[in-house]
Amino acid sequence: MRPIGIMVIINALLFGLLFLLVEPLDPSILMAGGILTLLIIISYIIIVKGNMGDQYLFLIISMLSSLGVVMIYRLDPVFGFRQITWYALGVSLYFVSYIIFLWVKNWDRYLYLYIGFGMLLFLLTFALGTTVKGATNWIRVGGFTFQPAEIIKLSFVFFVAAYFTFPEKLKNIYFFLGVVYLHIIFLVFQRDMGMAMLFYGIFISIFYVYYQDYKLFLYNLGASILIVVFGYYTMTHVQVRFEAWLNPWRDIAGRGYQITQSLFAIGTGGFFGTGLGMGSPDFIPEVHTDFIFSAICEEMGVFGGMAVVLLYFILMYRGFKITLTIQNTFRKILALGIILTYSYQTFMIIGGVIKLIPLTGITLPFISYGGSALVSAFIAFGIMQALSKRSQEVEELLDLGEQ
Amino acid sequence: MFPILSWTIRYIFIGLIYYFIYHIIRLIYLDIKHINERQNKQFDSPYLKLVNRKETLDFEIQEFYDLKDVVTLGRSKENDIQILDKFMSSSHAKITMDEDEYFLEDLESVNGTYLNSTQIEDVVKLKSGDRIGLGQVEFLFVKEVD
Numbered sequence: 001m002r003p004i005g006i007m008v009i010i011n012a013l014l015f016g017l018l019f020l021l022v023e024p025l026d027p028s029i030l031m032a033g034g035i036l037t038l039l040i041i042i043s044y045i046i047i048v049k050g051n052m053g054d055q056y057l058f059l060i061i062s063m064l065s066s067l068g069v070v071m072i073y074r075l076d077p078v079f080g081f082r083q084i085t086w087y088a089l090g091v092s093l094y095f096v097s098y099i100i101f102l103w104v105k106n107w108d109r110y111l112y113l114y115i116g117f118g119m120l121l122f123l124l125t126f127a128l129g130t131t132v133k134g135a136t137n138w139i140r141v142g143g144f145t146f147q148p149a150e151i152i153k154l155s156f157v158f159f160v161a162a163y164f165t166f167p168e169k170l171k172n173i174y175f176f177l178g179v180v181y182l183h184i185i186f187l188v189f190q191r192d193m194g195m196a197m198l199f200y201g202i203f204i205s206i207f208y209v210y211y212q213d214y215k216l217f218l219y220n221l222g223a224s225i226l227i228v229v230f231g232y233y234t235m236t237h238v239q240v241r242f243e244a245w246l247n248p249w250r251d252i253a254g255r256g257y258q259i260t261q262s263l264f265a266i267g268t269g270g271f272f273g274t275g276l277g278m279g280s281p282d283f284i285p286e287v288h289t290d291f292i293f294s295a296i297c298e299e300m301g302v303f304g305g306m307a308v309v310l311l312y313f314i315l316m317y318r319g320f321k322i323t324l325t326i327q328n329t330f331r332k333i334l335a336l337g338i339i340l341t342y343s344y345q346t347f348m349i350i351g352g353v354i355k356l357i358p359l360t361g362i363t364l365p366f367i368s369y370g371g372s373a374l375v376s377a378f379i380a381f382g383i384m385q386a387l388s389k390r391s392q393e394v395e396e397l398l399d400l401g402e403q
Numbered sequence: 404m405f406p407i408l409s410w411t412i413r414y415i416f417i418g419l420i421y422y423f424i425y426h427i428i429r430l431i432y433l434d435i436k437h438i439n440e441r442q443n444k445q446f447d448s449p450y451l452k453l454v455n456r457k458e459t460l461d462f463e464i465q466e467f468y469d470l471k472d473v474v475t476l477g478r479s480k481e482n483d484i485q486i487l488d489k490f491m492s493s494s495h496a497k498i499t500m501d502e503d504e505y506f507l508e509d510l511e512s513v514n515g516t517y518l519n520s521t522q523i524e525d526v527v528k529l530k531s532g533d534r535i536g537l538g539q540v541e542f543l544f545v546k547e548v549d
Binding site: 001003006010013017020056059063272275277278303304314317318321 | 405406408409410412413414415416417419420421422423424426427428430431
């Protein structure tokens with residue numbers, strides 16, 4: 001059987017179960033599941049028939065997002081239906097970003113545009129931002145709130161890629177470092193530590209790969225350690241997070257509540273989980289966004305959680321494979337940047353909820369509830385799809401012996 | 404009722420999702436194998452490259468065939484390149500080298516040999532990028548120029 005068929009069966013099973021779980025029986029759940037599955041099948045057929053490059057990327061992404069939708073639906077049907085709407089928007093933007101990326105030719109020329117775009121959004125966040133859960137990183141437009149940092153993530157990757165393609169555009173490397181740290185400082189001021197760490201991770205990895213002077217790399221690494229130590233002693237919310245990581249059991253009712261509940265949930269699940277709808281992941285605060293992985297572990301077991309991690313593994317593997325086949329420097333860095341963004345993000349949040357590293361509020365790509373995160377992830381992987389198409393074309397040219 | 408259903412489905416689900424992952428990994432493995440095959444191929448001599456997608460043909464065929472001084476193509480065992488296509492004659496066509504030039508010749512096959520979609524009558528000279536059609540199969544003739 002083809003993978004797409006397996007996915008349809010999984011979706012049918014899980015949505016069927018959800019339908020029986022919610023009392024009174026609500027046919028709209030079956031409808032929602034049907035719409036989701038149909039969207040996946042149609043998009044997959046378009047990608048295969050339209051010869052749009054790598055076909056595994058979309059398969060893995062849709063497997064992850066259907067798991068996410070099922071889990072969110074089980075936690076709260078209202079959020080679940082909204083997530084499907086976001087999913088539909090995300091898939092259409094996936095194709096739009098694919099087309100636009102191939103249509104515009106000189107992505108590597110707009111260095112200043114990327115810097116300007118990022119800075120403008122940051123300033124807008126300060127001017128119009130609303131504070132949600134202790135971090136001032138949301139803009140409210142009409143009835144919607146969105147997180148500008150999710151979009152800036154992309155423009156940041158474009159900026160780094162454009163700089164390393166034509167380093168002579170900025171006066172010297174220190175200007176580049178200045179702009180990078182400006183991004184990170186803005187995020188720190190927004191009290192969004194997870195995002196700041198993520199930006200730093202992307203920057204330092206690409207810097208390591210593409211900059212020859214290792215001394216400067218080491219200075220940057222040293223500076224980052226100093227900043228972390230400084231941040232720990234000056235900012236109380238960093239301290240709280242750090243203590244909740246080191247010993248959450250000391251203050252179970254307060255600071256450590258979230259992380260201990262998450263550990264209890266994972267523990268309750270065991271190897272095969274309690275079964276969908278049989279556990280009680282609702283005890284964890286924010287379970288539908290940051291802590292969705294614990295809910296999956298509780299109800300689908302450690303094996304289910306491992307399957308999710310494995311899915312991320314093969315997604316990242318595909319990303320690196322695409323990166324390796326690209327010849328053009330700009331596109332190569334872009335592909336590397338995108339795949340690094342999502343692999344770090346996955347590591348940070350899964351590591352956070354299983355108490356491997358201090359918890360930082362960041363979403364699990366494609367699974368967590370959240371419109372801007374899901375949409376920006378789809379845009380990023382739409383670009384990845386376009387990049388994979390380009391790299392396949394290069395391979396074919398090599399086949400013909402024309403290069 | 405619901406708990407029993409939920410318990411059974413969790414096992415089915417875990418089985419299925421690992422089957423899904425296994426499938427994707429297998430596809431990726433085949434992909435890598437394909438790349439390795441291409442890398443192992445030596446590009447110094449002229450060769451034939453299959454234009455058809457390998458999956459669409461229901462008989463055994465390779466992606467690449469190296470060309471020697473004389474190469475015959477056909478369905479029978481005596482040929483240098485044996486292709487079990489039912490639209491091919493037992494000895495279908497011949498490619499010969501003469502003073503670094505390659506020539507294609509039809510061996511009076513039933514369904515004919517095509518060069519760039521036109522049926523050939525006589526011996527024709529091949530240049531790099533020519534498409535050779537025999538039966539259901541189409542090859543690309545590739546000759547590297549230094």
